[in-house]
Amino acid sequence: MEKRWALLEQGAKEISENLANELNIDACLAQVLVQRGITNFEDARYFFRPTLTQLHDPFLMKDMEQAIARITLALQNGERIMVYGDYDVDGTTAVALTYSFFSQFTSEIAYYIPDRHKEGYGISTAGIDFAAENGFTLIIALDCGIRSVDKIEYANSLGVDFIICDHHLPGETLPAAIAVLDPKRADCEYPFKELSGCGIGFKLAQAYCQANNLPDELYEQYLDLCMVSIAADIVPIVDENRVMAHFGLTKLNTNPCCGLKALMQISGKTENYSITDVVFLLAPRINAAGRMGDAKDAVKMLLSNEVILADEQSTFINGQNTERRSFDQNITAEALAIIEQSEVLINRKTTVVYQDDWNKGVIGIVASRLTETYYRPTIVLTESNGTYTGSARSVAGYDLYEALLSCSDLLMQFGGHKYAAGLTIKPENLTLFSDKFEQVVSSTISPNLLIPEIKIDCELNLAQIDAKFYRILLQMAPFGPQNMAPVFVSKGVTLVGPAQTVGAKHLKLSIKQQNSAIFECIAFGLSEFESILEPNQKFAVCYTIEENVWKEKRRLQLNIKGIKID
Structure with missing residues (x-):
């Protein structure tokens, strides 16, 4: 699936340079901190050294x-x-x-x-x-x-x-x-x-x-x-x-x-x-x-x-979790088949699918799987006590809750967050709701939001990555929403040896940049690049940095999120 690369706004260079000097850290790491609202030594101390006294009254x-x-x-x-x-x-x-x-x-x-x-x-x-x-x-x-x-x-x-x-x-x-x-x-x-x-x-x-x-x-x-x-x-x-x-x-x-x-x-x-x-x-x-x-x-x-x-x-x-995985996989396969066999569903900006015998307990997971596949607001419904009940999932940047609010006249009840919600609907309103949900989303969603985006924090030369760089990076954890693991981009890299498909669709490769060490990489879901990348060909990668531990040996590796040929 095509993905957009979006370099985050880099902020005032003077602020990041001052912060880098104050903290004695790489300028790129300082830029990442500034993007997260950390602009001075005191902010950084609060961020890097959390204490329970920081909890609010x-x-x-x-x-x-x-x-x-x-x-x-x-x-x-x-x-x-x-x-x-x-x-x-x-x-x-x-x-x-x-x-x-x-x-x-x-x-x-x-x-x-x-x-x-x-x-x-x-x-x-x-x-x-x-x-x-x-x-x-x-x-x-x-x-x-x-x-x-x-x-x-x-x-x-x-x-x-x-x-x-x-x-x-x-x-x-x-x-x-x-x-x-x-x-x-x-x-x-x-x-x-x-x-x-x-x-x-x-x-x-x-x-x-x-x-x-x-x-x-x-x-x-x-x-x-x-x-x-x-x-x-x-x-x-x-x-x-x-x-x-x-x-x-x-x-x-x-x-x-x-x-x-x-x-x-x-x-x-x-x-x-x-x-x-x-x-x-x-x-x-x-x-x-x-x-x-x-x-x-x-x-x-x-x-x-x-x-x-x-x-x-x-x-x-x-x-129970093993059993859940089996239900999840089977229902996801059935839902994908319903979409692929429907000319109406395949061409919509939303997905609303229903089947009366789907397990109520896993339809939220199925909604997430379908969103990953088609990358659009998705609702999966099943029968429950004479009504249709379901789970909804959204794409980054789109407020699903507001869309459901616009359709609330056709819902018995709903609730949730911007990106995930639950809802209950009368059976006779399913088609009306499906059509209205499509209309609301189509008129309010930006076309860009229907293409997955990789948010890139900073451009980095591979030579900047060393043990100190990674040690400071780790101190930015725990990572999660609004404090995601930083994603870097490096341009003009080349292969060292051939790329190799591992598993069903993952790619293992080694790369280097001028004056840099060789970095081993794993690229999940990007096996199609095995036949595209050639020796001495320059390309760009965006990635997170992680530590690979194998037989008690530790080494830094790049987790590739995207590849673009220069």
Whole structure:
């Protein structure tokens, strides 16, 4: 698939040169820092040396005082508290964190995860009824609830109070809960708006400790869970998220909770985890519980304090993940066939596909796969309790949520983010919705956004890459949205020996530039260049820099993202 190369705005050269001198670093690295808003020594110190003192005061969040007051009252009176959360990674880590934290102060506490297939996303009537019937008078809802106006009204009528801890965009009306903790509230002046759902739970725990003069360690022990939610929910790794991700990774790599440690072992990697490792090794396994069975199994694993129980739960969840992969692959193949056999679908700027027997738990993954293949806003739907329910995914730069908002007259419900959302639709409205979604996206999306873009931070000579360069580059981690691993471009490089296809469609090659060392490279999905690249031919590459470890030998290699013939 064709990709656009876009060199990011380079900023004021004088500022980057001064920063390079102040920090004694390569000018290109200084330029990367300037692009990320780091323009002086103090900014750099804050960035390179994060501390937990950089976390914001939780009481800056609207309604935090009311939330802590209500929880304190419940604890004093011995009320039954239910911790309620979504069934994805963010929701299950949030439930595990909040349940475990408040279990230190009461035994009158339980957790509840809605059944994806029977209850659907968010606050459910069944969950509220369960709470009322079993004497729960307070529900702490995590990673959901911001749009559950009618459900909270129903809970109030039964004498069940709610504290909502959510990070999704609110609707026009907020639920009438005791407290609504959501930095995206229009009236919330909390300085950072992009916390994960688990991050909101972490701030609630921090606030309780702060209000009661309790040791910070009581909530800081959950930083590994918080980091997993940040990685899995693809929230920006800046500000507080970067601090929590940094210390959460440290905890994961040195002293993870029992459940995560068991999951690390069964994933085949037990040390030196990065955000990418969490995204690809841990998050899918945690998610598999809710996709293929009961998300409570993931919470059980995360709460395990005994090695045997943690191992049992992680083994079970790993088996569910294997099953999930099979469903994912089969449904993706079926969806691709539907698109390729439809002249209407193949030529659209959107994809909306439906089949009644697709597994509800994996359609979000399938939507992501289709987006990767055709690179356009995509919705995958399946039948659920007489309605069509689905997952939507977008392309970089296009606000999917706003597009769905423009089609809301044809939707029963929807919610989510700029790039990912869930929706429910009546069967009779499918064709009308599909056509309107295509019309809305076609009229609002720039043609450029339908071509994948490689954002390049800086042009670099290969001779600039050495051990010091890489060591400083590593200190910019953890990498993720709004702080991605820097991508460099080098021009006029040549092959050293022939390029070679490895695996199905990957390319292994060695390159050099005038006066540079030879760099080994891996280019995933670019095997077509094996027959194009010739000896002594000059070409350009864009790439990230990584370390390859083989039989305890470490060497720098380039991970090629794109190749262009000069």
